[in-house]
Structure formats: structure tokens, C-alpha cells
Amino acid sequence: MPATWIFLIVLALAAIGYVLGRSRALASASGDSRNLHSLPSYYGSHVALYAAVPSLLLFGLWLIVQPVMIEHHVQKLIPETSYTSQGELNLLMSDVHRIANGLDYAVRNGTLGAQAARDLSTETSDIRAVLANSGVALGSDVSAPTLVAAKEYRALSVTGDSYRAIAVLALALAGLAFAVIKTNRDFRARNAVERVILSLLILAASLAILTTVGIVLSLVFNTIEFFKLYPAMDFFFGTTWSPSFGGGSQLGILPLFWGTFYISLIALAVAVPIGLFAAIYTSEYASPRIRGLAKPMLEILAGIPTIVYGLFALLTVGPSLMAVFGPGTGLGWMQGGTAVMTAGLVMGVMLIPFVSSLSDDIINSVPQSLRDGSLGLGATKSETIKQVVLPAALPGIVGAILLAASRAIGETMIVVLGAGAAARLSMNPFEAMTTVTAKIVSQLTGDADFASPEALVAFALGMTLFVITLCLNIFALWIVRKYREQYE
Amino acid sequence: MTDASISGPAGKPQLKKTSGSLLELDKGTRRRNAAEKRFRIYGMAAVGVGLIFLLVLLFTIVRNGVPAFTQTFIELPVELSEAKLDKSGNRDVEEIKKVTTFGYSGLINDALAASLVNEGITSPFKKASDLNKLVSSSAAAQIRDYVLANPDQIGKTVNFEVLASSRVDGYEKGRVTRVALVNDKNLDAAHLDVADQLKAAGTLKRKFNWAFITGADASESRPEQAGIGVSMLGSLFMMLVVLVLSLPIGVAASVYLEEFAPKNWITDVIEVNISNLAAVPSIVFGILGLAVFIQFIELPQSAPLVGGLVLTLMTLPTIIISTRASLKAVPPSIRDAALGVGASKMQSVFHHVLPLAMPGILTGTILGLAQALGETAPLLLIGMVGYIASNYPDGIASGFLDPNSAMPAQIYEWAKRADPAYYERAWGGIIILLVFLMTMNIIAIILRRRFERRW
Amino acid sequence: MYDSPTLETKLDTKNIKIAADNVQVYYGETHAIKDVSVQIQEKTVTAFIGPSGCGKSTFLRTLNRMNDTIDICRVQGTILLDGENIYDPRVDPVQLRAKVGMVFQKPNPFPKSIYDNVAYGPRIHGMSKSKADLDQIVEMALRRGAIWDEVKDRLHSPGTGLSGGQQQRLCIARAVATEPEVLLMDEPCSALDPIATGQVEELIDELREDYSVVIVTHSMQQAARVSQKTAFFHLGNLVEYGDTSQIFTNPVDPRTESYITGRIG
Known part of the structure; x- marks a missing residue:
């Protein structure tokens, strides 16, 4: 399921949750909002927040983590003999991405059947020509391990995407259900909503820290990498x-x-x-x-x-x-x-x-x-x-x-x-x-x-x-x- | 307590007392007044020098940039010969497509030669194809596009307004001189004679150049065709990202720090952190973007989305600082009043403090956006430079994700190109960029004036 | 209304240092000082009293043209110092202020050492030829300011580190160091505690031997303690001027009486 759809569905669930929470609260107070602890809209917001916030956080996390994990896994499929340096591996990996994307594109265009894409093999067909046919240009011919890696990449992405959809939507529904069940006339909805908002505020404020951490990490890791290849003394005291x-x-x-x-x-x-x-x-x-x-x-x-x-x-x-x-x-x-x-x-x-x-x-x-x-x-x-x-x-x-x-x-x-x-x-x-x-x-x-x-x-x-x-x-x-x- | 009388008048040192008449300036005072005057003049001079720098800068921009807004065109009746464009004669678009732009340049040469004859100008060249250098190489594509859109016009003579080549344009604007053409293989002095005569005949004209504002970047050899429009869209999409992310996050962070945060070391760390981030060189944010968004998360290079994310991180500290200032300006009595009628802290902030601080917050956000709009250095690292922005994005998603340039990056790109005709474009681009910045600043000032509240 | 014949003769017994005649001060549109004429005697402490906002501080600042630093302030009338109009266009306020020193409401030592604070005036006026000269001037001024014994061991520590009362006496010493002829004091004790106030008042009494001192105060007791002459200001008018004893025991004007007895102010 494409990411946009998941996002929209979660939002829809949140909207439904709002209505549900509100009406359930009113019902528990036999229709008189004066009997409620908080204003009716707080009960609605409470359910909506529980439906949307945890699931969207998971969704965001997933979007970041999944490619990294797949990348890591697929990299292992490429035999170590086919590259000598990290740089060559990076080039191979970008080929893998390009082929995978090309296959996706070909399938979407209808030039290649979904099953056909899965069954492709370097022995039976010229991948470069197949992809060129559907408008995807490749720089070089495709080696067997690269194609295998690309296919694995696609397969993993598809599985990952479906798990993602299931997990996110399940969490949204669970949050919604949990909040709806909790809703009744004595529930302190305003306090609960304010707690969630406060934690969102804290999250925003700590983004500044995250930025700094991001800067420091991205600098430190790559700098260490550099000093492995080039002596630090020569870097700091070299005059050329x-x-x-x-x-x-x-x-x-x-x-x-x-x-x-x-x-x-x-x-x-x-x-x-x-x-x-x-x-x-x-x-x-x-x-x-x-x-x-x-x-x-x-x-x-x-x-x-x-x-x-x-x-x-x-x-x-x-x-x-x-x-x-x-x-x-x-x-x-x-x-x-x-x-x-x-x-x-x-x-x-x-x-x-x-x-x-x-x-x-x-x-x-x-x-x-x-x-x-x-x-x-x-x-x-x-x-x-x-x-x-x-x-x-x-x-x-x-x-x-x-x-x-x-x-x-x-x-x-x-x-x-x-x-x-x-x-x-x-x-x-x-x-x-x-x-x-x-x-x-x-x-x-x-x-x-x-x-x-x-x-x-x-x-x-x-x-x-x-x-x-x-x-x-x-x-x-x-x-x-x-x-x-x-x-x- | 009687020290003074102990030492007594006798013990006084011989002082040079200022006991003369007040109406005469003594020598010391005159000297000191001269020093005073000098000091004051230094101050005035410093302000003056600063203002002169500003004026010189603006003058340079306007003088060098305004020519980019006009362009030299040549009016050309081109005979769309059926023999060349559609040999089969059945007006099949697929058939016509097979004729490349190369096939069209012959038509242009003939048209040029014909219009010289028409105006009674004798061509100094033996071959008609030598005239080709007068016209931009984009002309062939322009005519081809027209023919493909209107195949029924084949066989007729149609009036086109084609771009003159960049050297001819430069000659019209005074950038290219005959002397400079000696070593130039793109144009000869003889071409300029023809251009002069065409101008006299009214065929060659300088007109306002909409294509510069709306158009796309062009290849290195066609400065006359290059425009800033596509990269403007790139900037627009980036600014959308910055606005959508930095306004809510900035407001949320400021509200927390200003209204809710307990006074402890964590808050202190965040505060010091934010004020330091505001002063971190922008290029460092570029490195962050490259390492995190492109290498780690693998978002596409050159995408306005990534540019927007990087610029968001860069502008957030600025926005937070100004937002906190506007929150601070709301007097505590407002909060007390809300709390006094039984509102929760959260309600008092969101119902009263925040709306009152909104004009200030918006002003700060607009100024932050303006800063982001002009920023170049981080964009260099995430690949928004070096890319020839020749296609308009088709649709919203493609606007965010497809490779594009941004206005300042486009200007940098032009400044690096070898052809001086591109320098003119770069200055022109700066005028457009500054117009945007000025508009944003004026909006901010109006907002501030209009809604400024004195407590 | 104040120049009763008896007062007139008394005034003549001492030299007149400052003579203000029909002085008007405007702050923009506001008429802050209305037609004030007063004569200040040599070697006398003159107190300006009156309720807040009555113009006493404003008038004090016209005496050494400190109000020149306020853009919207205009002064009309004449103020003669030793017979010379200090508002004459030929007069340089810098030269005037060297003669008419000023001490302010809040102690305002410069963020420099005690020594540099006092030496500041003599330095800018070029009053000393050598370092030894300057040392002597500083010591003299600090003795005159009755603070020498307290600071002689730490002349080079910052003046801002002293206590409030010490700071104010330092400021007086600083003003005295330039050998002024008149010393203006704008509520010099309002920021001080009673003990420090007592010390400063004692000092003012001593300063009378060499200077004309004009002191603005909102404390009637202080005026009665330190001054020989008192001027009562009300709403920008000089209501009454005379011997301090007479003003406090036998005021002529009913407004003065009301103020002294605490009915207005």
C-alpha cells in the first residue's frame, strides 16, 4: 500500500475517532454536556490523538528504518569478490537501486508482467534491453548477482511495505479502540489531551537537540572514516x-x-x-x-x-x-x-x-x-x-x-x-x-x-x-x- | 571627617584651574572641541561608508541585471516548405517528427537570406548558412514545435519571432564590441553590420523578455534562452516545505520553552543549543543534509524536498528565537486573567497568549523564510547546483521530489559558466531574488506596524 | 513674593554666585519651569524642595546645562554665573560643567578603578602635569569626599565594588576633583540607607567651606539639616525662597506651609 494512502487512512481514522469519542462521551452523560468532566471536543480530540499520533510516529520511523535495513541485507548478497573498495560497492548498490526502480517502473507501465519481473534472469534475457524498452536507461550490462540483489531488494521492499501498512493501521485502530473504551463522563479528557499536546511540544523543542546530534554524528562518523584512510597528524599539520x-x-x-x-x-x-x-x-x-x-x-x-x-x-x-x-x-x-x-x-x-x-x-x-x-x-x-x-x-x-x-x-x-x-x-x-x-x-x-x-x-x-x-x-x-x- | 581642612589650602597642588571667563574658550577646550568634532565626523563617515556600499551594491545589481529583462528578437517570415518537412504530404505528425531540428535550420537560413533581400540589404556572406550565427540555435526547435502543433500550416509562410544569438543580443546591449569579436569564433564583425541594418529595417528588435522570468535554464551555449522560472518553482516548493514544517514546529518548541519548560539543566541545554545553532555556518547544515537525508535516509538528490528539510533545520533556531520574543512580549497579566477564570495553563496559552503573539510570530517566520530563500551554501552540497533545470515539474509530487534547482543555486550556476552573457542572467536573477526578499520584508514590516501592540 | 526687604539686605551680605532671571524651561510642549528667578550665594548650601514633578531637578540641571543632552528641552531667560550668562552662545557647556560640578541621584561610579574614577575629571581637563600631581589631586579629592581612609588601600579595585554610601561619596570626590566652584547635587541620598545618608550630609556641610552647594531633596528634614537657604518649588513655580530657618518656621506663602505641614506633596 503506498505511503500516501496509509497516511490518509490514518487521518480518516482519526477523524472517525473524533466523532466516535465525542458522541460516546455525550451518550455517557445522557446528552447533557454539562455532566461531562471536559468539553465534548476534548473527548473527540483524545480519541483522534490516540489513533493518529502513535501510528504516525511508527510510520515515520518505519519510513526511515526499512530502507536502511533492506540496504544492509541486500548488500550481503553481492559477492565480496566483485568489489575491492567501499566506493565500488556503493556504485554496485546504486546499480541495484536503479534496476529495482526500473523494474518497478516497467511493471507499473505494463511493459513487464509482475510475475515476469520476478522471474527475470540474466541468462534468459538481456536486462538492459528489457529496461530500455520501458524507458529506463542503464549505464552498463547487468551481472547476475546484481540482478539477484535487485530482485531481492524489490521483494523485501514489497514485503516490508505490506508489513508497514498492517502495523501502522493496526496501531491506529488499537489506539482508537483503547481511547474509545476509556471514554466516559468521568474521564478527564482535557488533562489527557493536554498531556499529549505537552509531549508533542517537548518533542518539537528537542528537535533542536536532535539537529545538533545529527550534525555531530554525521561529522564524527565520516571524520573517523577519513582518519582511517588518512593520518590525522598529516591532516592537521600538513602544509600542502x-x-x-x-x-x-x-x-x-x-x-x-x-x-x-x-x-x-x-x-x-x-x-x-x-x-x-x-x-x-x-x-x-x-x-x-x-x-x-x-x-x-x-x-x-x-x-x-x-x-x-x-x-x-x-x-x-x-x-x-x-x-x-x-x-x-x-x-x-x-x-x-x-x-x-x-x-x-x-x-x-x-x-x-x-x-x-x-x-x-x-x-x-x-x-x-x-x-x-x-x-x-x-x-x-x-x-x-x-x-x-x-x-x-x-x-x-x-x-x-x-x-x-x-x-x-x-x-x-x-x-x-x-x-x-x-x-x-x-x-x-x-x-x-x-x-x-x-x-x-x-x-x-x-x-x-x-x-x-x-x-x-x-x-x-x-x-x-x-x-x-x-x-x-x-x-x-x-x-x-x-x-x-x-x-x- | 575633617581631612579636607587638615591638608588645608596651603597643601593644594598648583593646579591649572579653569577659572577664566566662561565667554572665552580656553585653549584646552578648543582642542577638545576639535577632537569632539573629529570623532563625530568619523561616526558620520562610517555610516556614510556603509550606506555608500549599499548604494554601490544596489546600483551594480540594477545596472548589470536590468538588461537581462530585455532580449533581442528577429522577426522572420519562414516558409514551412512541404518538400522539406513533410515529403509524404499526408500531414501525419509521426512522419513530421522524423525531421530533426537540423532539418529546420536550413529553412531559417533561407528565411534570413530572403528577408535580407526583402529589406535590400546585401549579404556580406557567400553562403546563406553563414547568416545562421545571427539567430539562436533555439529557433529551429521553436519552429519545429510550432509545426508539430499546427501541421496544417505546412506549405505556408508563417511569421516567427525568433531569438537573436547571444552575441547579437550582447551587441545590442553594448556588452559585445566589434573589437572583442576579433578572437570570437561565434560571430564576425560582418554579422554586426547585417544586424545594424536589420535593426534599421525594424526586423531586429529588443523586447521585454518574459522567457527570462518564466523560462527554464538552457545549455551552456544558449544563454539567450536561459530563464529562471523553473528554479523559481524549485524555490517555491522548498519554501512550502520550510513553511509547513518550521512554523508549527517552531511555534510548538517556543511555546514549550517559554511557557511550560521547568527551569532545569535540560532546558538550559536546549536554550544554549538553539542560540548556538542559529550561529552555526550554513554550510554545516548542508553537510548534515548530505549525510543524513541523502546518504542515510536516501532521499533523492537535488530534490526540493531535501532542500526544504535542510533549510527548515537551518531556519528553525531563528524562528524559535523570534517567536519566543513575541511570546515574552505578551504581558503576564493576560495569562493570569485566563488562569483566574479557571482556564488550564494550556488553554490560557492557546486561547490567549498565542493569538496575541501571532503577528510577531508571523513576522519572524516570514523573515526566517526570507533568509532561507536566499541561502545557497547548503544547497550546493545536496546537489541543487550543476543540475540544468530545464523541465517544469509536472504535478505536486514531482515538484517536491524531482531534481530541480533553486533561485540562488541557479544564480551561482550561471555565475560559474564561462560565457559573460550568463553573468547578465545572474545579475538579472539577483534582481528577481531581491524583489522576492523585499516583498517578504515589506509584508513583515506591514504586519508588525499593523498589529503592533504596546502593552 | 519672597523678596521681603529684610531678606534683601541679608542676601547682599554674601556674594551672589548664580543669578537666575525669569527662567522658563520647556519639554516639547510642556512648560516645566515657569518664570523662576533666584540668586544663589557663595559658600552656602541651598536646598531645593518641593513635591515630585515640581521641577526642582529640572531647574538644577539648567544650572550646568545638563539638560542640553535632552533634545526636546528648551531654556529661556538668563542664568548668570559670576556675572556671565551661561546660556550665551559663546559658552561651551564643557567648560561650564568643569566649573559647576554635579552629583546624581543614583551613585554612578564608572566601571573603572577608584583611582581612575577620581582621576577622570582632572585628566580630561588636563589639570595635572605629572603622575605625582595626579596622585596628589586624587588623594585630596578622596579626603575631601571623606572616603580616603576607607579606600586608600584599594585605590585600584573597581569603584563599582563599594557600598552604596561609599559609591556616592566616591562620586562626590570625583566631582570635587575637578575643583568646581559650584556643586549641584540631585537627591544625592535618595538611594542610600540612613547611616550612609548621615555621612553624606556631614560631608555636604564640610563642602560648604569651599563651594556653593545646591542640593535637590524631597526630604524636608534633610533640607533643614544641611542647608542655609531653601527654595520651595511647586508645579514649576518657585513659590518661596529664603533662609532655611525662616522657611521652616515661618513660611510666607500658604502653599509652602501646606507642604511643610504635610498637607500637599
Whole structure:
């Protein structure tokens, strides 16, 4: 039974349950809803929830677990002699999927009888031709074990699907029956419903934890996988980055770190002074009207998607810098439009509002009494700001800058488009360099074999990136929070 | 308490006292006022520089992107010769289908040559097929589709408006110059002379390019044909997923954390977790999507459903943070009032607090959606780039599950292509993307203004 | 209504430090101070009393132009300090505030060390030539603020770590360090406990030897204890001004009497 149908049937059961629960409750109170503990709709909802929630949870779980289990089982059918690496196995498995899907498609189209599909064999027919007939193109001829695996895959999927339908619907009916039986005039339906809702709320809230767990697990497992194939020491302390999918790659993270660091540094050198002075101006000097205008205008910079900045770096800033520092002018510092400077400058512009907005809030939360105290002593406004307000706001501002730094380190599109692709350790800001994020993208896009160290290294890079930004964020948020508490 | 009198006036250090007239500025004050002025100017300059960056950015986008909204067309009366298209003469569509687009390009060449003669333009080329470079290679397919739809038109001469090739279009827009054509094998300067004359004759025109907004992506060699429409649909389906998932989950999580959660370490962990997730680089969510949704659960690559799931996880923290802020803004007296008449905690939240906080929640959700709409990096990893979005999804399920691109991913794809004609498309795509973002932000602002409540 | 002939002669015996004439203050549309004229004497403690919102704090802030920091506030009339109009366009409020110091309602030490708090004023006004000079100024000011003995061993610990009363005396020391001629105090004891209040009041009495002190207070007892002159404000008007003893024992205006006896306020 297709998944959509199961879903719809469960929903229908829930609707029926609502009506049943409601009418049974009313009947038990001899039609007078005042005799009930809760409002009639709560009795209905109670039954509906019991019918739908557990069964849908099981359904969701099943959708995730079944393919994994079948995959695991089918993989064993492929003889170990037919592949040498995990990568080859993955390719074989994707063939299996394609054939299985092709057969499904052929059966659905009517070009192949259901029984015929089950009886197919590599000896009696050319599978590739059979599938091509029904519009499914295969890249290569089909070997016997692959076909066997594919057929097993189909068979298991069909059985699994029918068990799924039975289990889910049975659970829905059981839940419905259980709740209907419990329904009578003294049953505290509202409390029961609220308990279920509360647990749903808790479930939603823990999704945040689940996300983090998901991130950490997917990074950790693949990173361990990578370190099995490539020594961790070489990764963390290698000074050369030259992946080659043929093997013999050197995957040292240091050049990428340096590129990330250098670009972030330039970005912060642009964003921090501009952002900080802008924050000082909007919070201390500007009239409410100008503040109300300038602040949102600057914040637009933060709302512009990073792809726009990337394009701006690649097509506008890069060529402009080339016109000034390129070989054409005799300076010759720059060889191509994509460079550390290009990406750094553009990223700096993007970060201005990150620094200015948060700093502005933080400066505003410095108590007015401190300003009064300073002004009352005959200090000028700028002396007050420099010597009283900023020192008082310093922790918060540091937090804002750290958050901006974490943004800079994790920024992807600007460096992918604007910084170039060459990993090198150089001091010249007009040279192309690359970053951790840019390499994550380049190692995981395209037809990479996910089992090779060249692709897995992206997870190790991601792990490093995640740990660094996480530390920065926790530290920055902690500083800002401490700071806020100080003046609350 | 008499310390002051002990040290006495005699013990006072020699101070440079500010005892002069108030009406004259002393030197120190003048210096300090100058410093004050300088400081203030730094601040103004910083704001100014920020605004100038914004203006330059917007100006660049508009200047480079607006040309993408017009396109050069050539009006061409094409004789749909029966001898070439339908030799049997029985108008059987299956028969006509056997003529490939290649068979149609001859017709176009002849039509071009004929229209040159008509306008009294002498062709600088010996062969009619040399004129072919003036016209987009999509023209043949366009005419073929027309013929297949109207086989009865064969044998007649029909007026077509075909796309000019991207170089001719670039010439019309000033992107391609004669000098630059020297090393270009796609077009010669002689073609431009013909184009100029065709323009003078009114056959070659620049018109608004609906196909850019509604159309599909095209292959690398046909920038004139590429449009953003299909990837717009991809974005739309992604946003549907994000909206349907993140609004209820975000509201539920916020309601729990703000109204029900006990103060304990678990809640603390969740809170710290959420604020950290909001600052995790988006590319990390891409890795998560790749590892969990594609490798582990084996959802299809490049599918808007997967993109939507990844973006949901990415925007949830933002939505939760803003939703909690709006819940917090509802004064406790409302909750007390509801509890006071005997409502349960749950009822007080769902009947009173939540509806009052709704405008704020919606505003936050829209802003979260806007952020998700412009996000590119995670989409790179789940394969929504590199795919040529040339087919419209047929139906809802296919919209969610079939490979597609998304607007920002499409823009990235265009920016990577070698032909500068695609850069123009990329900028144009950005204009469309920004129009969407602006609309969403304006809606959010209106919502906030309209329903803002001061307690 | 207050300038009875007897008072007039008494006023002349000491020099006039500040002379306000027909001062009007507006907050946007609100007329906060209505036509106030008052003369403040040298080396005297003058108390401004009156019910909350009567304008006494507002008027105090006009005396060193602290209200310049509020955008919507406008001042009309003249206020002469040593015969010079402090609202003259040529006057720089920075220079004025160095002469007319201010202590605020809530103790507001800067989040810096005790030493830096006191040294702040002398530093920005360039009053010292050397570190030793500055040390001496700081010590003097702290002694003057009657807090030296309590903090001399921890001059470099943060000023925010002191108790409320100590913080307020630190703020007074900080104001005194710039050698002002007038010291304005805006309810300096309202955030303090009775013991700290007593210490600050004692200090105010000592400060009278060198400065004109103007103190805003809502406590009539405090006005009676520390001041020689008292001005009673009501709804933005200066109702009565005279010797403290006379105001409290024999008020001329019935409103003053009502306030003192507790019928309004």
C-alpha cells in the first residue's frame, strides 16, 4: 500500500475517532454536556490523538528504518569478490537501486508482467534491453548477482511495505479502540489531551537537540572514516593541499586555515572600525529620525543573500581591484580577480551590520547615569564615549566582534566565488587563496566517490569548522549574556 | 571627617584651574572641541561608508541585471516548405517528427537570406548558412514545435519571432564590441553590420523578455534562452516545505520553552543549543543534509524536498528565537486573567497568549523564510547546483521530489559558466531574488506596524 | 513674593554666585519651569524642595546645562554665573560643567578603578602635569569626599565594588576633583540607607567651606539639616525662597506651609 494512502487512512481514522469519542462521551452523560468532566471536543480530540499520533510516529520511523535495513541485507548478497573498495560497492548498490526502480517502473507501465519481473534472469534475457524498452536507461550490462540483489531488494521492499501498512493501521485502530473504551463522563479528557499536546511540544523543542546530534554524528562518523584512510597528524599539520582523485593526495589543512584566517582578518579590518563607528554614531549622536533611517538601511546589508555578495566580488570588486593592482598598472601585485583581498573586502561589507547592530544595542544598554556622570564632570561627548561608554560596553562589543568573526569563518559563497581555488600559504593579500568552506564545497560537489579520502576530508574540514565556530559562538554568546545581566 | 581642612589650602597642588571667563574658550577646550568634532565626523563617515556600499551594491545589481529583462528578437517570415518537412504530404505528425531540428535550420537560413533581400540589404556572406550565427540555435526547435502543433500550416509562410544569438543580443546591449569579436569564433564583425541594418529595417528588435522570468535554464551555449522560472518553482516548493514544517514546529518548541519548560539543566541545554545553532555556518547544515537525508535516509538528490528539510533545520533556531520574543512580549497579566477564570495553563496559552503573539510570530517566520530563500551554501552540497533545470515539474509530487534547482543555486550556476552573457542572467536573477526578499520584508514590516501592540 | 526687604539686605551680605532671571524651561510642549528667578550665594548650601514633578531637578540641571543632552528641552531667560550668562552662545557647556560640578541621584561610579574614577575629571581637563600631581589631586579629592581612609588601600579595585554610601561619596570626590566652584547635587541620598545618608550630609556641610552647594531633596528634614537657604518649588513655580530657618518656621506663602505641614506633596 503506498505511503500516501496509509497516511490518509490514518487521518480518516482519526477523524472517525473524533466523532466516535465525542458522541460516546455525550451518550455517557445522557446528552447533557454539562455532566461531562471536559468539553465534548476534548473527548473527540483524545480519541483522534490516540489513533493518529502513535501510528504516525511508527510510520515515520518505519519510513526511515526499512530502507536502511533492506540496504544492509541486500548488500550481503553481492559477492565480496566483485568489489575491492567501499566506493565500488556503493556504485554496485546504486546499480541495484536503479534496476529495482526500473523494474518497478516497467511493471507499473505494463511493459513487464509482475510475475515476469520476478522471474527475470540474466541468462534468459538481456536486462538492459528489457529496461530500455520501458524507458529506463542503464549505464552498463547487468551481472547476475546484481540482478539477484535487485530482485531481492524489490521483494523485501514489497514485503516490508505490506508489513508497514498492517502495523501502522493496526496501531491506529488499537489506539482508537483503547481511547474509545476509556471514554466516559468521568474521564478527564482535557488533562489527557493536554498531556499529549505537552509531549508533542517537548518533542518539537528537542528537535533542536536532535539537529545538533545529527550534525555531530554525521561529522564524527565520516571524520573517523577519513582518519582511517588518512593520518590525522598529516591532516592537521600538513602544509600542502593537493587532492587528486587518483590517489596520492596531500590533504593538509594548514593552507586552508591560513586562507580562512587571512580573509576573515581583512573582513574584520573593514567591518569592525566601520561597524563600530556607525554604531557609536547611531546610538550616541544621531537624532531619532536619522537613527530610524540609518539603522535599517545598514541592516539591509545583512539581509542581502551571500550569493549576491559572491557575485559582486567575482564580477565587480575583483575586476576593479585588478584595474588598480593588476599587471596593467605596473603594480602587478595581482594576477587574477579572485584573491584574498577581493573576498575579504566584500565579506567586510557584509559584516558591517553584524558589528554595528549588536554594538548599537549594547552601547544603548550602557546606563544613562554613567553618561550623565561623565558629562556632569565637564567631559565632552566623545570623551564620555571613549573613556566611559566604550570601556563599559567593551565585553559586549567583543562578543559582537567574535560573532562576526564566526560568521566570517563560516561564510561560504563569497569565498567560493571571490577567493579563488588555489590553496597556498602566502602573505600577499592579492593572491588567490582558498578556505575551509570553499574546499568543503569543492570536495563534496561533482561526482565524488563518498568513500574516498578526497571526499571524506570534507567532513573532517566540516568538523574542524564546526568546532571552531561553536567555540567562538559559545564564548561570544556567554560574554554578551554576562554583559546584559550586569546592567539588568 | 575633617581631612579636607587638615591638608588645608596651603597643601593644594598648583593646579591649572579653569577659572577664566566662561565667554572665552580656553585653549584646552578648543582642542577638545576639535577632537569632539573629529570623532563625530568619523561616526558620520562610517555610516556614510556603509550606506555608500549599499548604494554601490544596489546600483551594480540594477545596472548589470536590468538588461537581462530585455532580449533581442528577429522577426522572420519562414516558409514551412512541404518538400522539406513533410515529403509524404499526408500531414501525419509521426512522419513530421522524423525531421530533426537540423532539418529546420536550413529553412531559417533561407528565411534570413530572403528577408535580407526583402529589406535590400546585401549579404556580406557567400553562403546563406553563414547568416545562421545571427539567430539562436533555439529557433529551429521553436519552429519545429510550432509545426508539430499546427501541421496544417505546412506549405505556408508563417511569421516567427525568433531569438537573436547571444552575441547579437550582447551587441545590442553594448556588452559585445566589434573589437572583442576579433578572437570570437561565434560571430564576425560582418554579422554586426547585417544586424545594424536589420535593426534599421525594424526586423531586429529588443523586447521585454518574459522567457527570462518564466523560462527554464538552457545549455551552456544558449544563454539567450536561459530563464529562471523553473528554479523559481524549485524555490517555491522548498519554501512550502520550510513553511509547513518550521512554523508549527517552531511555534510548538517556543511555546514549550517559554511557557511550560521547568527551569532545569535540560532546558538550559536546549536554550544554549538553539542560540548556538542559529550561529552555526550554513554550510554545516548542508553537510548534515548530505549525510543524513541523502546518504542515510536516501532521499533523492537535488530534490526540493531535501532542500526544504535542510533549510527548515537551518531556519528553525531563528524562528524559535523570534517567536519566543513575541511570546515574552505578551504581558503576564493576560495569562493570569485566563488562569483566574479557571482556564488550564494550556488553554490560557492557546486561547490567549498565542493569538496575541501571532503577528510577531508571523513576522519572524516570514523573515526566517526570507533568509532561507536566499541561502545557497547548503544547497550546493545536496546537489541543487550543476543540475540544468530545464523541465517544469509536472504535478505536486514531482515538484517536491524531482531534481530541480533553486533561485540562488541557479544564480551561482550561471555565475560559474564561462560565457559573460550568463553573468547578465545572474545579475538579472539577483534582481528577481531581491524583489522576492523585499516583498517578504515589506509584508513583515506591514504586519508588525499593523498589529503592533504596546502593552 | 519672597523678596521681603529684610531678606534683601541679608542676601547682599554674601556674594551672589548664580543669578537666575525669569527662567522658563520647556519639554516639547510642556512648560516645566515657569518664570523662576533666584540668586544663589557663595559658600552656602541651598536646598531645593518641593513635591515630585515640581521641577526642582529640572531647574538644577539648567544650572550646568545638563539638560542640553535632552533634545526636546528648551531654556529661556538668563542664568548668570559670576556675572556671565551661561546660556550665551559663546559658552561651551564643557567648560561650564568643569566649573559647576554635579552629583546624581543614583551613585554612578564608572566601571573603572577608584583611582581612575577620581582621576577622570582632572585628566580630561588636563589639570595635572605629572603622575605625582595626579596622585596628589586624587588623594585630596578622596579626603575631601571623606572616603580616603576607607579606600586608600584599594585605590585600584573597581569603584563599582563599594557600598552604596561609599559609591556616592566616591562620586562626590570625583566631582570635587575637578575643583568646581559650584556643586549641584540631585537627591544625592535618595538611594542610600540612613547611616550612609548621615555621612553624606556631614560631608555636604564640610563642602560648604569651599563651594556653593545646591542640593535637590524631597526630604524636608534633610533640607533643614544641611542647608542655609531653601527654595520651595511647586508645579514649576518657585513659590518661596529664603533662609532655611525662616522657611521652616515661618513660611510666607500658604502653599509652602501646606507642604511643610504635610498637607500637599
